[in-house]
Amino acid sequence: xxxxxxxxxxxxxxxxxxxLLAAGCSATTGGGGGSDEVELTYQSADGTCDxxxxxxxxxxxxxxLIKSFQEPSTGLIQTEPxxxxxxxxxxxxxxxxxxxxxxIMYASIQAAAATAGVTLVNVSTGTDAQSINAALNSxxxxxxxxxxxxxxxxxxxxxxxxxxxxQGVAIVYGSQPNAEDFGxxxxxxxxxxxxxxxxxxxxxxxxxTCGTGxxxxxxxxxxxxxxxxxxxxxxxxxxxxxxxxNLRVVDISIVDPSPADKIVSDLQSxxxxxxxxxxxxxxxxxxxxKAELAGITNAHGFGQSSLPPNVQQLQDGLQTAGFAVDLNMxxxxxLDEGLRKAQGVWEDYSDWEAVNKSLSRVLTPANASDVATGxxxxxxxxxxxxxxxxx
Numbered sequence: 001x002x003x004x005x006x007x008x009x010x011x012x013x014x015x016x017x018x019x020l021l022a023a024g025c026s027a028t029t030g031g032g033g034g035s036d037e038v039e040l041t042y043q044s045a046d047g048t049c050d051x052x053x054x055x056x057x058x059x060x061x062x063x064x065l066i067k068s069f070q071e072p073s074t075g076l077i078q079t080e081p082x083x084x085x086x087x088x089x090x091x092x093x094x095x096x097x098x099x100x101x102x103x104i105m106y107a108s109i110q111a112a113a114a115t116a117g118v119t120l121v122n123v124s125t126g127t128d129a130q131s132i133n134a135a136l137n138s139x140x141x142x143x144x145x146x147x148x149x150x151x152x153x154x155x156x157x158x159x160x161x162x163x164x165x166x167q168g169v170a171i172v173y174g175s176q177p178n179a180e181d182f183g184x185x186x187x188x189x190x191x192x193x194x195x196x197x198x199x200x201x202x203x204x205x206x207x208x209t210c211g212t213g214x215x216x217x218x219x220x221x222x223x224x225x226x227x228x229x230x231x232x233x234x235x236x237x238x239x240x241x242x243x244x245x246n247l248r249v250v251d252i253s254i255v256d257p258s259p260a261d262k263i264v265s266d267l268q269s270x271x272x273x274x275x276x277x278x279x280x281x282x283x284x285x286x287x288x289x290k291a292e293l294a295g296i297t298n299a300h301g302f303g304q305s306s307l308p309p310n311v312q313q314l315q316d317g318l319q320t321a322g323f324a325v326d327l328n329m330x331x332x333x334x335l336d337e338g339l340r341k342a343q344g345v346w347e348d349y350s351d352w353e354a355v356n357k358s359l360s361r362v363l364t365p366a367n368a369s370d371v372a373t374g375x376x377x378x379x380x381x382x383x384x385x386x387x388x389x390x391x
Contacts, residue, residue, distance in 0.1 A: 040274055041210045042300060042320070045365045053211020058241040062206035069200055069323075069362040072370075073378040077358040078336055078388065082343055085390025090118040092338060093144040095125050095135070095152050105150055108331035115382055116335060116389050129156045136160035143167060146338035150189070151175040153225065154182045170341035172334050177229045185348050187337060188330055188359075192352040194226040197304055198233020200323065200362070201277040204302040205234075206242050208320055213274030217248040219263065219283055219303075224254060227279045230304070234277065248273075252283060259283035264290045267298050276301040281322050285309045288318040306363060311375070314368035322363040326377035329359040332385055339389065 041051045047067065053059035094109050096102050106122060113120035121144065125135040136157040139147060147169055153176060154161050161182055164171060173179050175189035186192050205216045218234055221227040231249065238245055250266055252259045263283060267273055278284075281303025291299035303310070306322030313319040340346040349355050359377045361367075378384075 038212045041212050043208050043210055043364075045317070047364065047366060049210035051210055051212060053206075054214065056242070056244060057206060057211040059206060059211030062203040062211070062241050065200060065203040066207045066362055069357055069360065070364070070367060071357070072361065073358050075358075075378060076381065076384050076388070077349070077355050078333065080345075081388045082339060082390060083345055084343060086116045086118060086339055088117050090116075090146065090339070090342065091121065091142070091144040092118050092146040092148060092335065093121045093123050093139050093142060095123050095139070095147065095149040097125050097127050097132075097150070097152050099127070099151075102150060104327055105331055108328045109148065109335065111328060111382075112332040112335040112385075115332070115385060115391065116339065117391060118335075125152055132156040133160075140164060140167075144169060145342050146170045146172065146335075148172040148334050148338055149174065149176075150334070151224070154178070154184075158182060170338045170346075172338045172341070174330075174334055175226060177225050185346075188333060188355070189226055191229055192349075193356055194229035195233035195236075196352050196356045197226075197279070197323070197360075198230035198235075199237040200356075201230060201279075201302060201304065202234040202237040202241065204321060204323075204362070205238065205275050205277050206245070208300070208302060209275050211242075214242065214245045215248075215270075215272045215274045216245060217250055217266065217270065217273050217276045219252050219259075219266075219276055219278035219280070220249055221254050221278075221280050222251045224279070230279045252278075252280070254280065260285065260287040260290050263287060263299065263301075264294050264296060267291075267296050268294060271296075271298065273298050274300070275320075278303040279305065281306040281310045284313065284319055284322075288313065306375070308374060311363065311368055311371050314363050314365050317365050320364070322368070323360060324363055324371065324375035325360045326375055329377050329381055332381060333359070336385065336388065 038054045039051060043049055092113060096106050110120060123135050123139055125132045132152060140160050140163050147164060171184050172187055173184045174187045177191040177194060179186045179190055218231055220231055235247060238247055252262050256262060284301055284303050287299055300320045302321040304323040306324040310322045314322055337346060
C-alpha cells in the first residue's frame with residue numbers, strides 16, 4: 001500500500017472548517033508502480049478538489065455517484081395508481097421487534113396506514129426466537145390481509161411464513177437480505193438496496209478524499225444483516241474505482257454505549273487511516289469533541305442513516321458527510337408494496353439505484369442546511385400516495 005508521513009494538525013481547525021487538507025500528509029501513488037507522490041486532500045465544503053487523484057483511482061465516477069445522491073427527490077419511485085381504491089376493511093399486521101428504530105418505523109407506518117384508511121395492528125415480536133415464534137403464531141390466527149416485517153429474520157418464523165403465504169396474505173419482507181431463501185421478493189433495505197448503499201459508501205471514501213486516500217476502514221454492525229451486505233457492496237465497488245486501496249473492517253455493536261470512543265481508539269491505533277465509512281452514522285455523534293480531546297486528525301468519515309444530531313453536526317461543520325434516509329417514505333413504500341400485492345399488481349423494483357435515490361440523500365455541510373429538523377425526501381409524498389391509493 002501507499003507510503004505516508006503524518007504531521008501534526010490542529011484537530012479543532014479540521015472539524016470547524018472540515019478543512020479539507022491534512023497538512024503534511026503524502027501518499028505514493030499505487031497504480032502502475034509510479035513514484036510520484038500526491039498530497040492527502042479532503043474535498044472542500046462545496047464539494048470541490050484542488051488536486052488531481054492518485055494514478056489508477058477513478059475519482060470522477062466516485063464523485064459523480066455521490067453528487068447524484070445529493071440531488072433532491074422530485075417525485076415518488078412508484079407512479080402507477082392502484083386499479084382499485086384501497087379497501088377500508090384491509091387489515092395490516094406490522095411486526096415490531098421493539099428496538100428503538102422499530103419504534104420510529106411504527107410511527108411512520110401508523111401515518112401511512114391512516115393515509116390509506118386501513119386498520120393497522122402492532123405485533124410485538126421482540127428479538128429472540130421464542131418471542132418471535134409466539135408472536136407469529138398469533139398473526140397466523142389473525143389472518144390479516146398484509147404482513148409487514150422489518151428486520152426480523154424469517155429463519156425464526158419460516159413455518160408461520162409458509163402458512164401465511166398459503167392463506168394468500170401479502171408479505172412485505174423489508175430490511176433483510178435473504179428474501180429469496182423464503183420464496184418472497186427482495187424489498188427495501190434488503191439485498192439489492194444494501195448493495196447500492198455499500199457502493200455509495202465506497203464512492204464516498206474515494207470522493208471525499210479527492211482520490212488521494214488509500215487507507216480506509218469500514219465500521220461494521222455485526223447484529224444487522226444488511227451491514228454485511230453493504231460491506232460486500234463497498235468492497236466490490238472499491239476494487240473497481242481504487243484497486244490499490246486498502247479497506248480494514250472493524251465491528252462496532254449497535255448497542256455499544258460509546259461507539260465514538262471505539263472509533264477514536266481505532267484511529268489512534270491506525271494513524272495511517274485516511275477515512276472511515278459505516279452503515280451507522282449515529283456512530284459519529286459526538287466524535288469531533290472526542291477526536292479533539294485525543295489529539296487525532298484523521299477522524300473524517302461518512303455514515304448512513306443519519307439522525308438529527310448528525311445533521312446538526314453537519315450544519316455546524318463538525319462532520320464530513322452523512323447519508324439520510326426518509327423513514328416515512330420508506331414505510332409508505334412498504335405499505336404501498338403490500339397494497340399492490342393484495343390487489344395482485346405488484347411488480348418488483350428493477351432500478352435499485354433509483355429507488356435508493358428517491359428516499360435518501362447524501363448530506364455535507366454544503367447542503368445540510370436544507371434539512372431543518374428531520375430529513376424529508378419529497379415534501380408532496382402524502383398527497384401523491386393518496387392519489388395512487390384512490391383516497
